[in-house]
Amino acid sequence: MSETVKIDLYANNLDKTQVIATRLAQLVSVGTIILLEGNLGSGKTTFMQAFGRAIGIGTTLTSPTFTLIDEYTEGRLPLYHIDLYRLEPFQVPSLHLEEYWRGEDFPLGVVAIEWASKLITLPPQYLKINLSVPLLSKPLLSERSPFPEDLLEDLPEDRIIQLVAQGLPYIELLSQFQAREVS
Ligand SMILES: Nc1ncnc2c1ncn2[C@@H]1O[C@H](COP(=O)(O)OP(=O)(O)OP(=O)(O)O)[C@@H](O)[C@H]1O
Numbered sequence: 001m002s003e004t005v006k007i008d009l010y011a012n013n014l015d016k017t018q019v020i021a022t023r024l025a026q027l028v029s030v031g032t033i034i035l036l037e038g039n040l041g042s043g044k045t046t047f048m049q050a051f052g053r054a055i056g057i058g059t060t061l062t063s064p065t066f067t068l069i070d071e072y073t074e075g076r077l078p079l080y081h082i083d084l085y086r087l088e089p090f091q092v093p094s095l096h097l098e099e100y101w102r103g104e105d106f107p108l109g110v111v112a113i114e115w116a117s118k119l120i121t122l123p124p125q126y127l128k129i130n131l132s133v134p135l136l137s138k139p140l141l142s143e144r145s146p147f148p149e150d151l152l153e154d155l156p157e158d159r160i161i162q163l164v165a166q167g168l169p170y171i172e173l174l175s176q177f178q179a180r181e182v183s
């Protein structure tokens with residue numbers, strides 16, 4: 001059983017979220033698995049857009065809600081951006097996501113999965129990012145789907161970003177992350 005370490009970060013505005021994503025992007029290496037969780041509009045794709053810019057992707061990432069998997073190869077390492085929102089958990093195994101972190105069928109890169117709560121089996125080691133909007137009640141967010149655009153515009157900018165490291169390489173990643181204070 002490997003160890004878990006959690007840290008809670010508070011982002012009181014969009015910039016802060018982007019700074020956190022950028023710092024993380026500077027520390028990842030090939031084979032890093034990032035699982036993103038959080039309600040509709042909590043900021044998973046926004047986080048990944050800043051992350052993608054920071055690893056050197058010139059175009060702004062879009063949500064792979066319909067394509068399911070987007071592959072970006074122009075950054076300092078490949079990024080596989082996955083969104084499981086439209087799938088039922090039983091459908092996820094047929095995507096064979098493990099091919100992305102096995103490094104046999106695809107060049108190893110960073111694998112980032114939105115709506116990772118749909119994974120029936122988790123990889124043995126990963127970094128999980130839980131995003132939440134502290135000032136908004138959960139039922140309001142989870143009962144309304146698709147997320148109404150007008151409500152999205154009115155969302156407060158405050159976010160709680162919890163980083164959960166599962167396994168020693170990810171615990172090491174988090175300690176490097178913490179060594180640089182978020183300003
Ligand atoms: N501090 C913040 N961090 C992240 N996003 C923020 C923040 N403040 C405001 N926002 C806004 O909240 C929205 C988050 O939407 P985004 O598409 O990133 O969410 P999501 O979690 O990917 O949703 P979905 O589950 O629909 O994919 C964006 O419009 C973004 O600009």
Ligand SMILES: [Mg+2]
Nearest residue numbers: 044045063114
């Ligand atoms: Mg999204």
